[in-house]
Amino acid sequence: MKRTVIALSGLLYGLALAQAFPFTLEHEAGTLELAAPARRVVVLEYSxxxxxxxxxxxxAGAAIGTQGGDRGPAPYLKPLLGGVNSIGSRAQPSLEAIVAAKPDLILADAFVHKDLIPQLQKVAPTAAFHSRRGSYDDLMQQVLDIGRALGKEQLARTLVADQASLLAKARSFANPRAGGLVAAVATPTSLTLHSSESFIGSLLERLGRKNLVKPQNGQSQFEVSLEGLVALNPPALVLFTAKDENPITRQWAKNPLWNNIEAVKRGRVWEFDRDLWTRSRGPLALKLIVAECIGSGLLADRTPSR
Known part of the structure; x- marks a missing residue:
């Protein structure tokens, strides 16, 4: 009887899989059609x-190289990359390496790889998503779409449900009386604000911290000067920096204008690893980010430890 149940279960699973394919998906650069679950996938973004x-x-291949100044994957990903072939960097993927990987599916960024997509589509079925310019909702929908393309829809749904549950629990740590915040990537030469429609900006709002920055000219992320930051005068400031760089905010800290920002006066300036917080944008990264949101005191609006 047990064998019969197992066999029937396998048959039902097989029927469900058969019903899911052929698979069609409307994406940012057209329509993806797959006759069977993708098995050899090349990815051009960390998310x-x-x-x-x-x-x-x-x-089968991933854009994990450092060509063109790319920093490579965040540290949490590196132990997981054994056996994964590099096909160049996100900014400079190699078509030759992609062809050599023999993909049956390529996942590209609709903004970064816009000009490359027609060539990629000649190599293998290609889906383009807004990853770098996408919101939290966009990225969760991509998890579902990718899961369906791989024949792993149920697991993808579980991942998304787990993320929603995690965020709901994390919100209990948020201080409802906390003021708004500004979140930004600080490099040696610029400060780029992440609006309420960026991935990390929208995630922080879901976690109970109001983002004071709205999209500008249709851009979910955009640069601002010190004077522009002073004009926003946020009660809290969240900076995403790299440990091996000297961010522009170090220079600004010598300017009296910096000390007039409410977040600076209140001691509510947090710094986090930008490789994890703004460049990874996937289910694995999200768990780490949420843990840091809680542990750092950001959600509670507690003065960060130094």
């Missing part, structure tokens, strides 16, 4: 890499 790994799939 797609994170998502595949969360789904238990090693990509």
């Amino acid at each position: 797609f890499l994170d998502t595949l790994l969360a789904l238990g799939v090693k990509p």
Whole structure:
């Protein structure tokens, strides 16, 4: 009887899988059509890499190189990349390496790889998503779409449900009386604000911290000067920096204008690793980010420890 139940279960699973394919998906650069679940996937963004790994799939190739000044994947991803072939960097993927990987699916960024997509589509079926310019909702929808393309829809739904549950629990740590915040990437030469429609900006709002920055000219992320930051005068400031760089905010700290910002006067300036917080954007990264949101006192609006 037990064998019969197992056999029937396998048959029903097979029927469900058969019903899911052929698979069609409308994406940012057209329509993706797959006759069967993708098995050899090439990914050109870290969020797609994170998502595949969360789904238990090693990509056939990934843009994990450092060409063109790319910093490479965040540290949390590196131990998971054994056996994953580099096909160049996100900014400079190699078509030759992509062809050599023999993909049956390519995942590209609709903004970064816009000009490359027609060539990618000649190599293999290609789906383009707004990853770098996408919101939290966009990225969760991408988890579902990628899961369906891999024949792992149920696992993808579980991942998304787990993320929603995690965020709901994390919100209990948020201080409802906390003022708004500004979140920004600080490099040696610029400060780029992440609005309420960026991934990290929208995530912080879901966690109970109001983002004071709205999209500008249709851009979810945009640069601002010190004077522009002073004009916003946020009660809290969240900076995403790299440990091996000297961010522009170090220079600004010598300017009297910096000390007039409410967040600076209140001691509410947080710094986090930008490789994790703003470049990864997947289910694995999100768990780490939420843990840091709680542990750092950001959600509670507690003065960060130094």
